[in-house]
Amino acid sequence: MAGKSLPNEFDLIARYFAPLSHRFPGAYGLLDDVAVISASSGAELVVKSDVVVGGIDFPPGEAADLIARKALRVNLSDLAAKGATPRAYLLDLVLPGSVDEDWIAAFAAGLAADQAQYGVDLIGGDMSSTSGPVTIAICAFGEAPRGAIIRRGGARPGDTVFVTGTIGDAALGLALSRSSFRSLDARSAAFLLERYQLPQPRVTLGPQLIGIATAGLDVSDGLIADLRHLCCVSRLSAVIEARLIPLSRAARVAIGDDPEKLAMVLGGGDDYEILFTASAAQAARVEELSRSSGVSIAAIGHMSAAAKGEEPGVVVRDELGRSMSLPHEGWAHFGTHRDGP
Amino acid sequence: MAGKSLPNEFDLIARYFAPLSHRFPGAYGLLDDVAVISASSGAELVVKSDVVVGGIDFPPGEAADLIARKALRVNLSDLAAKGATPRAYLLDLVLPGSVDEDWIAAFAAGLAADQAQYGVDLIGGDMSSTSGPVTIAICAFGEAPRGAIIRRGGARPGDTVFVTGTIGDAALGLALSRSSFRSLDARSAAFLLERYQLPQPRVTLGPQLIGIATAGLDVSDGLIADLRHLCCVSRLSAVIEARLIPLSRAARVAIGDDPEKLAMVLGGGDDYEILFTASAAQAARVEELSRSSGVSIAAIGHMSAAAKGEEPGVVVRDELGRSMSLPHEGWAHFGTHRDGP
Numbered sequence: 001m002a003g004k005s006l007p008n009e010f011d012l013i014a015r016y017f018a019p020l021s022h023r024f025p026g027a028y029g030l031l032d033d034v035a036v037i038s039a040s041s042g043a044e045l046v047v048k049s050d051v052v053v054g055g056i057d058f059p060p061g062e063a064a065d066l067i068a069r070k071a072l073r074v075n076l077s078d079l080a081a082k083g084a085t086p087r088a089y090l091l092d093l094v095l096p097g098s099v100d101e102d103w104i105a106a107f108a109a110g111l112a113a114d115q116a117q118y119g120v121d122l123i124g125g126d127m128s129s130t131s132g133p134v135t136i137a138i139c140a141f142g143e144a145p146r147g148a149i150i151r152r153g154g155a156r157p158g159d160t161v162f163v164t165g166t167i168g169d170a171a172l173g174l175a176l177s178r179s180s181f182r183s184l185d186a187r188s189a190a191f192l193l194e195r196y197q198l199p200q201p202r203v204t205l206g207p208q209l210i211g212i213a214t215a216g217l218d219v220s221d222g223l224i225a226d227l228r229h230l231c232c233v234s235r236l237s238a239v240i241e242a243r244l245i246p247l248s249r250a251a252r253v254a255i256g257d258d259p260e261k262l263a264m265v266l267g268g269g270d271d272y273e274i275l276f277t278a279s280a281a282q283a284a285r286v287e288e289l290s291r292s293s294g295v296s297i298a299a300i301g302h303m304s305a306a307a308k309g310e311e312p313g314v315v316v317r318d319e320l321g322r323s324m325s326l327p328h329e330g331w332a333h334f335g336t337h338r339d340g341p
Numbered sequence: 342m343a344g345k346s347l348p349n350e351f352d353l354i355a356r357y358f359a360p361l362s363h364r365f366p367g368a369y370g371l372l373d374d375v376a377v378i379s380a381s382s383g384a385e386l387v388v389k390s391d392v393v394v395g396g397i398d399f400p401p402g403e404a405a406d407l408i409a410r411k412a413l414r415v416n417l418s419d420l421a422a423k424g425a426t427p428r429a430y431l432l433d434l435v436l437p438g439s440v441d442e443d444w445i446a447a448f449a450a451g452l453a454a455d456q457a458q459y460g461v462d463l464i465g466g467d468m469s470s471t472s473g474p475v476t477i478a479i480c481a482f483g484e485a486p487r488g489a490i491i492r493r494g495g496a497r498p499g500d501t502v503f504v505t506g507t508i509g510d511a512a513l514g515l516a517l518s519r520s521s522f523r524s525l526d527a528r529s530a531a532f533l534l535e536r537y538q539l540p541q542p543r544v545t546l547g548p549q550l551i552g553i554a555t556a557g558l559d560v561s562d563g564l565i566a567d568l569r570h571l572c573c574v575s576r577l578s579a580v581i582e583a584r585l586i587p588l589s590r591a592a593r594v595a596i597g598d599d600p601e602k603l604a605m606v607l608g609g610g611d612d613y614e615i616l617f618t619a620s621a622a623q624a625a626r627v628e629e630l631s632r633s634s635g636v637s638i639a640a641i642g643h644m645s646a647a648a649k650g651e652e653p654g655v656v657v658r659d660e661l662g663r664s665m666s667l668p669h670e671g672w673a674h675f676g677t678h679r680d681g682p
Contacts, residue, residue: 026385031574032493033419033558034389036485039379044367045386048375049480050467051433057469078374092392092433092478126391128398132473137433139390139480144377152373217374233372 006101009127016108017091020115020122024088027123035123037088043143046084050075050140054133058197059177064103065110066197067134072114073199074220075140077272080206081218083150084142086118091125092137099134118203148210150276155215155234159277159303162286164202164295166248167223169195171268172261181254188250195248199272205293209276212285216276222269224314224326230275231303231312240301240316242266242324266316266326277303347442350468357449358432358463365429365462376464378429384484387425391416391481395474399538400518405444406451407538408475413455414540415561416481418613421547422559424491425483427459432466433478440475459544489551491617496556496575500618500644503627505543505636507589508564510536512609513602522595529591536589540613546634550617553626557617563610565655565667571616572644572653581642581657583607583665607657607667618644 006012013030021027026036039045052071054060076086091111095104115121120140173196175181176189201218209216215234219226223245231238247255247265255261278286283299290297306312316324347353354371362368367377380386393412395401417427432452436445456462461481514537516522517530542559550557556575560567564586572579588596588606596602619627624640631638647653657665 028492032423034387034423034425034483034490036385036387036490038385038487044377044379046375046377047431047465047480047482049431049433049465049478051435051469051478053435053469053471053473055472082373082375084375090388090390090480092390094392094394094476094478096473124388124390126478128392128394130394130473130476131396132394132437132471132476135435135471135473135476137390137392137435137467137478137480139388139431139478141388142375146379149375149377151369 006099006104012104012127016104017122020108020111024121024123027121030124035090037123037141039143042146044146046079046082046142046144046149048075048078048140049137050078051135051137053135060133064106065113067136068107068110069114069198071136071138072111073201074272075138076118076120076203077199077201077218077220079140079142080201080203081150081216081274082144083148083207083210084144085207086120086140086142086203088121088123088141090139091122093125094128094130094135096130096132096134144207145210150209150213150216152215152217152230152233155230155236155277155303156279157236157303157305159214159279160283160299161227161238161240161275161277161301161303162297162299163219163223163246163273163275164205164297165273166246166251167219167271167273168251168265168268169248170199170270171264172251172254173197174268174270175264184254188253191248191250192254196270199270201272202274202295205289205295206274208289208293209274212278212282212289213276214278216274219271219273219275220269222267223271223275224266224316226275227314230277231314234303235306235312236303237306237312238301238303238314240314242316242318244298244300246296246298263326347440347445353445353468357445361449361452361456361463365464368462368464371465376431378464378482380484383487385487387420387423387483387485387490389416389419389481390478391419392476392478394476401474405447406454408477409448409451410455410539412477412479413452414542415613416479417459417461417544418540418542418559418561420481420483421542421544422491422557422615423485424489424548424551425485426548427461427481427483427544429462429464429482431480432463434466435469435471435476437471437473437475485548486551491550491554491557493556493558493571493574496571496577496618496644497620498577498644498646500555500620501624501640502568502579502581502616502618502642502644503638503640504560504564504587504614504616505546505638506541506614507587507592508560508612508614509592509606509609510589511540511611512605513592513595514538515609515611516605525595529594532589532591533595537611540611542613543615543636546630546636547615549630549634550615553619553623553630554617555619557615560612560614560616561610563608564612564616565607565657567616569655571618572655575644576647576653577644578647578653579642579644579655581655583657583659585639585641587637587639604667
């Protein structure tokens with residue numbers, strides 16, 4: 001990323017970022033200090049901020065356009081899982097001196113591609129320099145019918161637990177990016193790596209879950225960890241059947257019969273699929289939604305009252321009905337990840 | 342900041358940050374993935390995100406509560422200068438491994454103090470780790486009557502240029518924090534340093550400027566630089582009388598007859614006062630507003646059409662009416678700061 005030094009931030013904003021704001025009147029072409037945003041009639045604004053950090057959320061040498069798209073998509077994924085339709089975002093971009101103008105151009109091009117794909121607009125933000133790694137904070141705005149967002153806490157005993165797409169690809173992709181797996185074909189490897197680098201937020205499906213899902217969230221910390229979050233707030237436990245967890249063909253090949261890689265699937269993060277609960281009576285509507293959206297949705301278990309005197313928790317059962325141990329319990333930035341919302 | 346390692350982020354959020362969200366129903370006690378926010382009837386949401394970085398925006402050893410309060414206040418200042426009343430904020434907190442739990446407790450206490458002072462609530466955010474310095478991105482939400490915010494681009498020829506409070510204290514305070522000034526008394530030094538460390542966003546005054554100010558923004562890059570921003574978007578020039586720029590007693594003492602320190606006042610940043618324009622007919626209302634709010638407001642010059650064929654610009658005149666040279670032209674993170682919005 002070495003190169004000639006950067007123009008000042010005002011020129012960079014005018015050249016690369018202002019064009020990303022031109023469809024949104026309340027962004028004022030990034031020529032003012034604030035942006036103005038209103039929800040549509042009958043809707044309310046849903047907001048989410050996530051930060052991604054070089055060396056933590058992406059490898060130091062990652063392509064700038066992929067960094068930009070992932071930073072945006074992890075926020076869109078949160079909105080989608082709550083039933084909100086994404087509309088706009090603010091970008092705080094913190095750059096080390098090693099970043100040059102080509103990097104910024106590629107970063108902005110990544111945002112432009114995703115803006116077109118997801119129908120969102122840049123409406124403001126800030127730039128700063130740092131002695132540390134590239135750091136990107138995005139605050140995303142969506143909207144949902146008033147009072148209708150899908151919460152973590154609404155699950156009921158007996159609800160079915162569903163998950164969209166496939167689980168574990170990103171964790172396997174991350175592991176692959178660090179060391180190749182013996183005997184994994186190039187096509188499978190490329191698929192898994194892309195699932196890690198470029199999540200596919202379920203922005204069309206998510207809002208259609210309003211009225212179906214009793215609770216939900218996106219899978220970012222890992223299937224088990226995120227299900228545990230849902231359980232904690234819903235004050236319920238969950239029982240998951242390992243054989244029902246949806247795996248891609250590439251993931252099946254990568255896992256083979258290696259129990260460590262299966263644990264990676266259960267405990268790894270970065271899937272950005274939607275994990276949700278719905279009453280058994282909604283099974284047909286979920287199936288229809290899967291068909292109409294083209295996104296597979298798998299039933300993987302059910303919710304139940306927590307055992308008396310015990311904290312809500314997650315049990316994963318193997319094919320013989322035995323509880324599996326869960327060596328990886330999800331991603332946390334500090335300390336050891338324990339139960340907790 | 343060395344100490345025992347941090348608990349995981351979920352525990353930290355539950356212990357230190359969730360209590361900051363409890364007055365705001367749409368924050369869901371930080372137990373969900375998103376927050377929900379609506380403007381009052383007839384109002385619209387005004388949003389702003391600013392990032393502060395250790396070693397850039399505050400010195401490495403700065404007290405955690407001061408870092409927190411400044412990070413929040415620079416955003417509140419932007420909202421206030423646009424006429425918006427602050428309501429809530431999202432916090433992205435990126436921490437190096439050297440930060441311990443005492444630091445986090447002090448940081449959260451700083452936020453709590455400012456929440457009480459400014460009537461805002463934490464409604465969400467994210468935590469991450471970094472190999473770099475403490476980095477804080479805050480996205481602040483305010484509200485203003487629909488279509489009424491004070492823009493950069495509304496100034497008219499003949500408008501008076503006003504500024505609140507005093508200018509240059511923060512720049513002098515920053516310089517003081519790096520090297521003491523000969524012959525500056527301790528009380529003046531303490532005043533200037535606090536003006537740098539802890540801005541006073543004009544959150545009560547700002548919304549009252551709606552209907553009075555034709556254009557405005559907060560002084561963060563420096564009086565001249567920010568006035569130039571206003572000029573660029575308004576497509577006008579400005580003429581400022583140096584003798585009318587309001588200086589604190591401490592700043593007068595610190596400047597003495599040192600022209601370099603005067604340049605620091607004109608070019609330095611971090612004042613977080615409101616710079617605005619208003620028609621001459623509004624002079625009495627501005628005076629009345631200053632009296633009722635207890636915030637001094639000084640007329641420092643006027644707006645004029647840019648000379649034919651020339652870019653909009655800022656001229657500062659000395660006591661004899663001569664144009665002064667402006668050696669410091671404001672703060673920019675990258676490259677050389679030139680004209681530009």
